[in-house]
Amino acid sequence: MDVVQERERVYIFDTTLRDGEQSPGCSMTVPEKLRMAQKLAELGVDILEAGFPIASEGDYQAVRLISTELPWVRVAALARACRLDVERAASALEPARLSRIHTFIATSDIHLKYKLRKSRQQVLEEACAAVELARQFTDDVEFSAEDATRTDPAFLEEVVRATIDAGAGTVNIPDTVGYSTPDEFGDLIAHLVTVAAGRAVHYHALEAPRYLDSLSALREATRKTKQREIWMIEPSDRHTLDWVQGLPALLDIELRFFRNPLFLADLDDFARWAGSVRSPLMETFYRRMRREYGVLMDGREPVGGAWNLDKQNRKRLPRGLVPPPVPRFKPDAVTAQAVAAVDRLFADHPGRAEGLDLPVTRADARSALRRFVRDRLPAFGDYEDAMAVGQPTLFHSLLSPALNVGLLAPMECIRAAEAAYRGGAVPLNAAEGFIRQILGWREYVRGIYRTFMPAYRGRNALAAAHPLPDFYWDGRTDMYCLRQVVSQVVDMGWSHHIQRLMVLCNFATLAGLSPQAVNDWFLSMYVDAHDWVVTPNVIGMGLWADGGTMATKPYISSAAYLHRMGDYCESCRFRHDQRVGDDACPFNHLFWTFLDAHRGRLSANPRMSMMLRNLERIPAAELAEMRNASRKFLKDLPRGSYPAWAGGLKATRPS
Numbered sequence: 001m002d003v004v005q006e007r008e009r010v011y012i013f014d015t016t017l018r019d020g021e022q023s024p025g026c027s028m029t030v031p032e033k034l035r036m037a038q039k040l041a042e043l044g045v046d047i048l049e050a051g052f053p054i055a056s057e058g059d060y061q062a063v064r065l066i067s068t069e070l071p072w073v074r075v076a077a078l079a080r081a082c083r084l085d086v087e088r089a090a091s092a093l094e095p096a097r098l099s100r101i102h103t104f105i106a107t108s109d110i111h112l113k114y115k116l117r118k119s120r121q122q123v124l125e126e127a128c129a130a131v132e133l134a135r136q137f138t139d140d141v142e143f144s145a146e147d148a149t150r151t152d153p154a155f156l157e158e159v160v161r162a163t164i165d166a167g168a169g170t171v172n173i174p175d176t177v178g179y180s181t182p183d184e185f186g187d188l189i190a191h192l193v194t195v196a197a198g199r200a201v202h203y204h205a206l207e208a209p210r211y212l213d214s215l216s217a218l219r220e221a222t223r224k225t226k227q228r229e230i231w232m233i234e235p236s237d238r239h240t241l242d243w244v245q246g247l248p249a250l251l252d253i254e255l256r257f258f259r260n261p262l263f264l265a266d267l268d269d270f271a272r273w274a275g276s277v278r279s280p281l282m283e284t285f286y287r288r289m290r291r292e293y294g295v296l297m298d299g300r301e302p303v304g305g306a307w308n309l310d311k312q313n314r315k316r317l318p319r320g321l322v323p324p325p326v327p328r329f330k331p332d333a334v335t336a337q338a339v340a341a342v343d344r345l346f347a348d349h350p351g352r353a354e355g356l357d358l359p360v361t362r363a364d365a366r367s368a369l370r371r372f373v374r375d376r377l378p379a380f381g382d383y384e385d386a387m388a389v390g391q392p393t394l395f396h397s398l399l400s401p402a403l404n405v406g407l408l409a410p411m412e413c414i415r416a417a418e419a420a421y422r423g424g425a426v427p428l429n430a431a432e433g434f435i436r437q438i439l440g441w442r443e444y445v446r447g448i449y450r451t452f453m454p455a456y457r458g459r460n461a462l463a464a465a466h467p468l469p470d471f472y473w474d475g476r477t478d479m480y481c482l483r484q485v486v487s488q489v490v491d492m493g494w495s496h497h498i499q500r501l502m503v504l505c506n507f508a509t510l511a512g513l514s515p516q517a518v519n520d521w522f523l524s525m526y527v528d529a530h531d532w533v534v535t536p537n538v539i540g541m542g543l544w545a546d547g548g549t550m551a552t553k554p555y556i557s558s559a560a561y562l563h564r565m566g567d568y569c570e571s572c573r574f575r576h577d578q579r580v581g582d583d584a585c586p587f588n589h590l591f592w593t594f595l596d597a598h599r600g601r602l603s604a605n606p607r608m609s610m611m612l613r614n615l616e617r618i619p620a621a622e623l624a625e626m627r628n629a630s631r632k633f634l635k636d637l638p639r640g641s642y643p644a645w646a647g648g649l650k651a652t653r654p655s
């Protein structure tokens with residue numbers, strides 16, 4: 001595949017000779033300016049702003065002299081957006097081989113009213129006229145919108161577009177009075193970059209009949225715009241990638257892929273590494289990533305001396321400890337419309353769209369990250385594996401939905417956590433635990449997916465074939481842990497990792513549920529679900545259906561683990577400490593029956609030896625009783641009513 005890596009060149013534009021000399025005690029004579037210019041040129045400055053020629057004879061002479069003496073450097077001269085200034089700048093730059101005229105005018109309403117006493121229209125016209133005039137003297141014109149950050153965004157956009165059209169090759173967006181925060185400023189620049197690139201964004205409502213199928217939508221868009229190329233980031237999901245790769249033949253267009261910024265690891269590197277080792281373990285990969293990106297490192301060694309503090313992530317939530325609330329974001333008008341459309345279009349699906357309070361804008365997502373780092377990250381490490389009735393989110397970040405649609409970049413989350421640790425606000429087991437999830441697990445599962453798909457989805461190492469019980473859709477079961485977690489998923493479309501792994505998947509593995517049915521269920525029920533992340537987590541980590549590619553042993557447990565890590569058992573009709581009898585917790589007899597059934601295969605695995613030794617200690621009669629209980633339990637499980645809509649979804653996913 002042709003993946004284009006964008007290489008961006010940063011140009012150093014230096015204003016020491018203009019702004020710099022305004023510092024007290026720094027005013028320079030013309031020869032001193034030349035000496036300073038020579039030093040700056042030696043440092044590799046690309047563009048030297050040598051002065052403001054209209055401001056004084058000294059500035060004029062300095063620009064002229066530097067233009068003459070340093071012909072290999074691009075010299076810039078400042079000019080207000082008016083004829084006199086631009087012509088004076090052009091005259092000073094006359095000897096320069098490489099020149100730039102930098103013209104500016106204020107664009108904020110406050111400057112327009114009190115300083116310039118001009119209307120927006122006047123300012124717009126003067127800005128464009130100055131740029132056009134400057135272009136008569138040089139090919140390189142820069143325009144600055146003074147006080148840009150206090151400017152009405154729509155007007156700023158108009159000014160940026162108009163000055164580019166007039167001939168400005170560089171547009172400067174200064175935060176003249178220090179008004180903007182770094183995040184706001186970053187978002188403004190990101191937005192203006194798309195404006196500058198001249199891209200128009202067209203939104204299509206999902207409900208518009210002709211857009212219900214993507215091919216028709218694309219066909220219409222290419223017809224209307226007459227574009228023969230589609231540029232896109234490389235899709236993460238295999239079926240989307242296959243689909244888009246078929247587009248050139250269907251639409252007579254060319255496709256160009258860019259590296260997917262939702263991830264850090266290079267897929268080809270990952271595949272090479274995975275193919276070169278006996279088992280592509282997450283831990284090995286994670287250490288490589290820590291080194292490669294210099295995250296939580298002291299030179300070549302991990303900060304604190306250990307790579308992985310997993311053992312410090314296993315505390316039970318103490319009674320009375322109430323985690324800080326997760327921020328809720330009020331839906332804006334567009335989100336409210338989308339919620340109403342989802343309710344209309346998918347009325348027969350489980351769950352509900354109403355009450356959606358996740359971040360859906362970049363600003364909200366950044367705020368969610370900030371508040372997570374401030375409020376919940378400090379205890380994230382301690383209680384990462386805990387479960388508690390009535391506390392669905394605990395100290396988890398709930399950032400996966402935002403990360404998976406690109407509202408947050410993985411590295412900004414990682415750096416935020418690292419900075420909090422280095423600033424002393426969070427302990428190492430919290431920062432490392434959180435970073436491991438994103439830099440380690442998230443990147444790793446995507447690499448596994450892309451390396452081993454499409455065969456991976458169909459793997460079934462334990463030959464599990466039981467249909468999905470009905471309670472996975474509505475939570476109606478006496479098993480309190482499952483009832484709690486499924487109800488939470490129906491309500492929120494989300495549960496935390498240990499609920500996914502040690503409640504939902506643990507049960508599915510022990511009960512021998514079909515891996516593909518469980519995979520489809522996860523894909524259907526979660527707000528953060530995408531094929532690239534669900535399939536390896538379910539087929540590999542959750543159900544061990546890949547036979548150990550991802551996990552060295554199945555993640556299974558009896559009720560003992562669930563009782564140790566949470567308080568569900570306290571409200572359950574079953575007894576977590578009984579293996580046989582009417583009240584015995586099904587996790588117990590299913591667990592021992594599972595080990596017994598698969599002991600042949602699992603005995604080769606040294607990590608299973610302790611469990612298998614414990615199995616040997618169980619009296620034969622008790623084991624037989626557990627086998628019977630499991631058989632009856634599975635026979636009685638309500639099964640098979642795979643909802644019609646879910647069947648429909650399945651049919652759209654190629655296997």
Ligand SMILES: Cc1cc2nc3c(=O)[nH]c(=O)nc-3n(C[C@H](O)[C@H](O)[C@H](O)COP(=O)(O)OP(=O)(O)OC[C@H]3O[C@@H](n4cnc5c(N)ncnc54)[C@H](O)[C@@H]3O)c2cc1C
Binds near residue numbers: 501533
């Ligand atoms: C069976 C199963 C299904 C899963 N399905 C999904 C899914 O549909 N979408 C999804 O994003 N994650 C999935 N995960 C991984 C993980 O459970 C979720 O990412 C996490 O629970 C999301 O909640 P959070 O944002 O609060 O995560 P936190 O606990 O705060 O962790 C921080 C971030 O680390 C990343 N992360 C952590 N673990 C994993 C992992 N195993 N794989 C990939 N990323 C990880 C996520 O981006 C997450 O936002 C699944 C795990 C299992 C075992």
Ligand code: SF4
Binds near residue numbers: 479480570585586
């Ligand atoms: S007793 Fe068993 S079924 Fe009930 S909550 Fe505990 S682990 Fe779950």
